[in-house]
Amino acid sequence: MLIDIIAGARPNFMKIAPIIHALQARQEQGGSLRFRLVHTGQHYDARMSGDFFTQLGIPEPDVNLEVGSGTQAEQTGAIMSRYEKLLLEAPGSLCLVVGDVTSTMACAIAAQKLCIPVAHVEAGIRSGDWSMPEEINRMVTDSISNWFFTTSEVANNNLRAAGVMEKRICFVGNTMIDTLLANLPRLQKPEFFDSLGLQAGGYVVTTLHRPANVDKGDGFARLLTAIAESARGLPVVFPVHPRTAKTLRELGEVPANFQLVEPQPYLEFNYLVKNALAVITDSGGITEETTVMGIPCLTLRDNTERPETITLGTNELIGTDPAAIRPAMDSLFDGQWKQGSIPPLWDGKTGERIVAHLERLLSA
CATH class of the missing domain: 3.40.50.2000 (Glycogen Phosphorylase B;)
Structure with a gap:
């Protein structure tokens, strides 16, 4: 079972790292899932993407679509056409997209048009503001995803209100917090x-x-x-x-x-x-x-x-x-700021939960 993990912009890299690390750990234990890391090249500056691969222990991409700069429509079209070509030459079993950037939506569309199922990490979040490009990306991606990995009960309720069946919603927590907790001891003074x-x-x-x-x-x-x-x-x-x-x-x-x-x-x-x-x-x-x-x-x-x-x-x-x-x-x-607390399942184990769900879903 080959899973395409899609990353294209700075926010994606923090979110995919725990999933990759959990997949690598399962492979060492004899797990059957393999992954192919696809970098769309939406962010192509080293400061915006390259440093993250080194610091977060992410392997070099198996594929770089190298779409570069352009308007949102230009980037969307380039990502879709180049990812489609990859899938036609070497299809995967699942397309795993994260977050809400252009790459997320574009690869989800390309995969579904070739009948390859899509799983969306950080599904169900909504701002209600259609002037935000990210909001459009989220809504489109969720409308064509097969499985939904969520960060909160609020996101779960948003998906339920949109008619998503309960069995397709997996409340797993927040992969970006996995990355933060894993790296707190390694933070570096600028x-x-x-x-x-x-x-x-x-x-x-x-x-x-x-x-x-x-x-x-x-x-x-x-x-x-x-x-x-x-x-x-x-x-x-x-x-x-x-x-x-x-x-x-x-x-x-x-x-x-x-x-x-x-x-x-x-x-x-x-x-x-x-x-x-x-x-x-x-x-x-x-x-x-x-x-x-x-x-x-x-x-x-x-x-x-x-x-x-x-x-x-x-x-x-x-x-x-x-x-x-x-x-x-x-x-x-004046010392009047609230103390705050940590939301449920933001505990550093989200990547492991996602991989466990993927093994169950794909084996079925």
Whole structure:
């Protein structure tokens, strides 16, 4: 039984690592499942993908579709056509996709059109915001998947409401948290940490990349100013996403307490997060990591597909109005931020549960 594991963008690599490690462990015990790692090349910069293979112990891809840059439609078409060619030449028994990036949707479509079943890891999450490309990717992928591996009861309920049969839903937990827990002892201090004078609990980490926040210079500048002023003089470490870099160049300057750095490898980035006073972000995945590490997180979005990070975790959804940042930060500095807890099954064993389900499903 050959399973295609699809990865194409930075968020995917943290999610596939535990599944690959669990499959490798089962192979050593005589398990019958084999895997073929397919890298679509959606993220082709070493900082955005290559470092993750080394740091997370992921083997080099068996196949790289090398789609490169382009619009979402261009990338979708290129991934579908190149993955289809691979499947026609050497079909697998199952296509395993993770998350909600373009590669996830495109490979799911290509596989199903060739009657190859699809399993979706991180199925069922919804923001309700159709302006997000990721939301469209999630909905399309879930609409054509055969099996659904979920991170929360909220995701389970979303799938049930969409008519998915209970026997196709597997509540397994969160593979990204598997990766985090496995690597907490290995986190690495970034090279710039000491030279910038950073101290544990004495700085804020910011990540911003969503179009609504970064594509319009005036609005982006107001967000940066609000973050800088609310940090009460603390350094704000800002790993700059390639999308965000373009707008930053147009702005020309940033507030004085901002420290702009390159996108960080996994171990270095999570070292930053673990030792920060707080994180201000518009990412979804980071809110899961901050929840497990107990770091206060302010999400600059009007909705989230990960509500358990709010109801159970350390995350708060404060919207995109810059005026909302200062009151939230004041609450943090006044010691009034919630403690949070860890959601069910976010225990580091999700990869093992997924592989156990795959063995059962494919043997049947």
